[in-house]
Amino acid sequence: MRIKLLFLFFSVLFFLSCSQEGIEEVVAPTTTMEVVDAEIQGHREEISEEPSPVVLRTQNWLAQIQQPNGLLESSENTNFVSLYDNALAALIFTSQGDLERAERIFDFFDLRREAELLQGHGGFFQFRDAAGENGNRSWMGDNVWLLIALNNYHTYTGNQRYSPLAQELETWIRSLQDEDGGLWGGYNADGTRIPKVTEGIITAFNAVAGYDAFHKNILAYLKQQRWDIEAKTLIASPETPAYNFALDLHSLGYSILKDFPEDVLPMADRYRTTQTATVTGEEISGYCFDEDKDVIWLEGTAQMAFAFQLAGMPSVSDELLAEIEKTFITSASLEASSGIPYTTNQGTTYGATRLWDHADLTPALSSNAWYLFTKLNFDPFELQREKEIPPSDKFWLLEATD
Numbered sequence: 001m002r003i004k005l006l007f008l009f010f011s012v013l014f015f016l017s018c019s020q021e022g023i024e025e026v027v028a029p030t031t032t033m034e035v036v037d038a039e040i041q042g043h044r045e046e047i048s049e050e051p052s053p054v055v056l057r058t059q060n061w062l063a064q065i066q067q068p069n070g071l072l073e074s075s076e077n078t079n080f081v082s083l084y085d086n087a088l089a090a091l092i093f094t095s096q097g098d099l100e101r102a103e104r105i106f107d108f109f110d111l112r113r114e115a116e117l118l119q120g121h122g123g124f125f126q127f128r129d130a131a132g133e134n135g136n137r138s139w140m141g142d143n144v145w146l147l148i149a150l151n152n153y154h155t156y157t158g159n160q161r162y163s164p165l166a167q168e169l170e171t172w173i174r175s176l177q178d179e180d181g182g183l184w185g186g187y188n189a190d191g192t193r194i195p196k197v198t199e200g201i202i203t204a205f206n207a208v209a210g211y212d213a214f215h216k217n218i219l220a221y222l223k224q225q226r227w228d229i230e231a232k233t234l235i236a237s238p239e240t241p242a243y244n245f246a247l248d249l250h251s252l253g254y255s256i257l258k259d260f261p262e263d264v265l266p267m268a269d270r271y272r273t274t275q276t277a278t279v280t281g282e283e284i285s286g287y288c289f290d291e292d293k294d295v296i297w298l299e300g301t302a303q304m305a306f307a308f309q310l311a312g313m314p315s316v317s318d319e320l321l322a323e324i325e326k327t328f329i330t331s332a333s334l335e336a337s338s339g340i341p342y343t344t345n346q347g348t349t350y351g352a353t354r355l356w357d358h359a360d361l362t363p364a365l366s367s368n369a370w371y372l373f374t375k376l377n378f379d380p381f382e383l384q385r386e387k388e389i390p391p392s393d394k395f396w397l398l399e400a401t402d
Contacts, residue, residue, distance in 0.1 A: 066104065077333070083125065084145050087105075088365065088369035089365060092373075154166065181222075198249055216393060250267060255307050258394075259396075260396050271290065284344045297342070321371070331363065
């Protein structure tokens with residue numbers, strides 16, 4: 001999974017410590033746009049009439065970590081950039097009508113189509129430094145998120161400016177489909193293939209528009225290889241039985257697959273735990289990556305809040321958001337900005353691998369983005385959730401009635 005790999009890079013990065021302070025009201029980041037498209041403006045009013053001070057501080061943090069080249073570091077002063085995190089940031093900027101910031105992200109990758117996306121085994125690099133150099137491995141799942149961000153931008157703006165980029169991304173994603181219907185995870189730096197990862201496969205199912213043989217074959221693969229009939233949930237990998245169950249397959253499975261059983265959400269209590277936040281000292285209730293239950297994964301907990309909100313259970317979603325808000329850290333270097341760390345405390349990520357040193361000490365882009373998706377009622381999967389899936393292909397419903 002994507003989260004299992006991040007520690008290899010973060011563990012060697014310098015970071016600036018941040019401290020917990022009171023949250024004060026600030027002015028939202030100002031877009032340089034003179035005119036916001038009417039459809040975008042209507043969408044902004046629909047998802048957020050008046051953002052709270054804590055939301056404004058989070059938006060402010062996100063805006064201020066963007067580099068001159070358009071990229072955003074995954075956390076302050078780390079010299080570490082993730083494609084996934086930048087796709088999330090582009091979605092937030094687009095949803096709020098801050099198109100200039102979103103376009104700066106897209107422009108960075110658009111300019112590298114020939115030199116990166118279309119070279120060698122293809123795909124954009126998963127990780128790079130803040131200057132955009134020293135890229136490493138092409139993970140399918142992160143490229144999928146960039147396609148989701150582009151699809152949302154094209155729909156909400158009516159501007160098809162990045163259509164060639166989106167089409168080339170889709171072509172590469174489709175090329176990763178194996179004869180069994182699953183998708184290879186991309187390619188490592190040495191050219192070896194990355195194994196099939198359930199999280200990336202279901203996200204690709206949403207990102208690629210419509211419903212054709214590509215989607216049908218994905219569902220056939222998931223039914224045969226990644227569906228636990230007894231537990232009625234998706235599993236991470238049959239090759240790792242000790243970590244077969246993963247939190248994000250509950251939240252993303254429900255959020256992406258139409259008519260997925262709501263029972264999968266309370267089933268995630270198998271990862272529920274209480275931990276003490278390293279920075280704030282607050283006792284927090286939330287979800288771990290897996291059944292180790294040694295940390296609270298705040299990005300994943302925000303994903304669960306998003307899924308509960310989508311399921312029409314706002315009280316459960318609000319309860320999780322309130323827990324997440326206890327972990328806010330005020331930036332020591334950015335004005336009027338606060339953010340949520342990656343985890344509440346130190347421990348292991350998915351599996352038994354240790355987290356990087358500052359996972360619990362500094363705001364993390366991914367945690368903040370999923371928090372904002374939920375607080376602003378923005379659904380990145382909405383555009384392609386309503387696929388024309390034949391009832392016979394919805395294995396999650398067929399199995400549930402057997």
